[in-house]
Amino acid sequence: MSSVTTAIDALNAAGQTDLAAALDSLEGADQQQLADQVHNLDLGLIGNLVERFVHSEEADKPLGTVSEAVTIPIPADDATKAAEAAARATGEEMLRAGQVAALLLAGGQGSRLGFDGPKGDYPFAPITKRTLFAQHAAKIAALRERYGCDLPWYILTSPQNDEATKASFAAADHFGLAPDSITFVVQGTLPAVDAESGALLRSAPGSLALSPDGHGGLFSALRRSGALDEMAAAGITTIFSFQVDNPKVRVCRPEFLGYHRQASAEFSNTAVRKEAPGEKMGVVVEIEGTTSMVEYSDLPDELANQRNDDGSLTYWAGSIAVHCIEVGLALRLTEGGLKLPYHRANKKVAHLDAAGELVTPTEPNAIKFETFLFDGLPLASGSITIEAARDDEFCPIKNADGDSSPESARQLLNEMYSRWFAAAGVDVPVGDDGKPVDLEIDPRFALDADELAARLPDGFRIDGPTALGPDGAVIS
Numbered sequence: 001m002s003s004v005t006t007a008i009d010a011l012n013a014a015g016q017t018d019l020a021a022a023l024d025s026l027e028g029a030d031q032q033q034l035a036d037q038v039h040n041l042d043l044g045l046i047g048n049l050v051e052r053f054v055h056s057e058e059a060d061k062p063l064g065t066v067s068e069a070v071t072i073p074i075p076a077d078d079a080t081k082a083a084e085a086a087a088r089a090t091g092e093e094m095l096r097a098g099q100v101a102a103l104l105l106a107g108g109q110g111s112r113l114g115f116d117g118p119k120g121d122y123p124f125a126p127i128t129k130r131t132l133f134a135q136h137a138a139k140i141a142a143l144r145e146r147y148g149c150d151l152p153w154y155i156l157t158s159p160q161n162d163e164a165t166k167a168s169f170a171a172a173d174h175f176g177l178a179p180d181s182i183t184f185v186v187q188g189t190l191p192a193v194d195a196e197s198g199a200l201l202r203s204a205p206g207s208l209a210l211s212p213d214g215h216g217g218l219f220s221a222l223r224r225s226g227a228l229d230e231m232a233a234a235g236i237t238t239i240f241s242f243q244v245d246n247p248k249v250r251v252c253r254p255e256f257l258g259y260h261r262q263a264s265a266e267f268s269n270t271a272v273r274k275e276a277p278g279e280k281m282g283v284v285v286e287i288e289g290t291t292s293m294v295e296y297s298d299l300p301d302e303l304a305n306q307r308n309d310d311g312s313l314t315y316w317a318g319s320i321a322v323h324c325i326e327v328g329l330a331l332r333l334t335e336g337g338l339k340l341p342y343h344r345a346n347k348k349v350a351h352l353d354a355a356g357e358l359v360t361p362t363e364p365n366a367i368k369f370e371t372f373l374f375d376g377l378p379l380a381s382g383s384i385t386i387e388a389a390r391d392d393e394f395c396p397i398k399n400a401d402g403d404s405s406p407e408s409a410r411q412l413l414n415e416m417y418s419r420w421f422a423a424a425g426v427d428v429p430v431g432d433d434g435k436p437v438d439l440e441i442d443p444r445f446a447l448d449a450d451e452l453a454a455r456l457p458d459g460f461r462i463d464g465p466t467a468l469g470p471d472g473a474v475i476s
Helices: 001-014 017-025 028-039 043-055 078-096 132-145 162-171 217-225 225-235 254-262 329-332 373-379 406-423 448-454
Strands: 067-069 100-105 153-157 182-186 189-191 203-206 208-213 238-243 267-273 284-285 289-294 317-326 342-346 366-368 383-388 439-441 466-468
Touching: 001 028, 001 043, 001 366, 001 448, 017 028, 017 238, 028 182, 043 366, 078 132, 078 254, 100 217, 100 267, 132 162, 153 162, 153 217, 162 182, 182 317, 189 317, 189 366, 217 225, 217 373, 238 254, 238 267, 238 329, 254 267, 254 317, 254 383, 289 373, 329 373, 366 448, 406 439, 406 448
Parallel strands: 100 153, 100 238, 153 182, 267 383, 439 466
Antiparallel strands: 067 284, 189 208, 238 317, 267 317, 284 289, 284 317, 342 366
16 A cells, blocks of 8 residues: 555544545645645644634633742842852863753744744844854853863754754854754644635645644654753753843853752743733743743733732743753653644644635635743752843844844943943943943853853953953954
């Protein structure tokens, strides 16, 4: 029996008769490609999701009793500063012992920035035009040098940008890192279905309408690629995950690693204080006494706007998508299939109709299925959440203009670097707008203010826009 016939039989058995007929009508490469995609589907899972979210319209479960997240605050006194120093020492030992892997989530495209290519290829730096990929690679290099460790780097791509991402790294000679120290892992996909019938949709004659399976799919991608087994065999216990669009992120921050290890936690979070109730950030909370995360759109308005006696937001802990995750938890969540709940998303999906004509809808017509990384939190045996200083660790680049844009990130980075220079006794001039001039500091020269102060030569001055290269050379 041919693979095409097997695929047709499987589709008919699963009730996907329209797609079975379409596959039977195709010829040549289109027919084989579509048959191959069908063989890669878990039709049992898809049938279950269609029954739950299309035919039954499964409702979201109620949140339950919500309370403020238990967090480790930014140190403010001798006792908390001593606790942070102890956590830092623990985290640094984890790095030196080779127990940590860095995981970059980089599956997005730069379309919202008006940029054609992987988001990580976006040249965010105002002077050198360094890309986000180059920024993160420099931090990995600096950490390896500082702690004398291998620090393997895993990069989660998507089917849409995997090839372009690998080509970008190759063209940049892997940003000076050994190619075999970087592992690219491709995120999985799930097909979109018609919102009324649950029928699988095609984007082209020989292709299903596929989309990424959500950031929770990173667990499955790591398992499928062999990365989790590779980590476990190498003695790696902890994955430090972070997002490509935040050039300020403190990769493998030792204090965070240390607090996570000291608490014997399996899934931990970094949070910053939300600037407004409606800010589009997931919120870390306690639900029925268990650390959880709620999407900003799912947090009821009365909770989002609730304030303490001092006027501060009660539910302030905005996630910056920086986590410590135990390899053991990732293995457990993927044993025999992904053990995270699926969610529905109503989307506009261009597709072929029964006549093979492309339909471009103006209203949501389809359902996509996805999993969320943070749904692993309630399944972890322990969790901690640390508060991070927003000014030091968060400046996402998501939009072409306004908030979370290249311009807002540039200003936030300038302000942070200006504080670093001021702490080192170096004055930073301001422009006509009263804001610091453009500044860049290569992470390989200084990962933080203390390292900058220790490495700057005596008498160093800044007279205008200035970038420091990996060896401290001035690029202006």
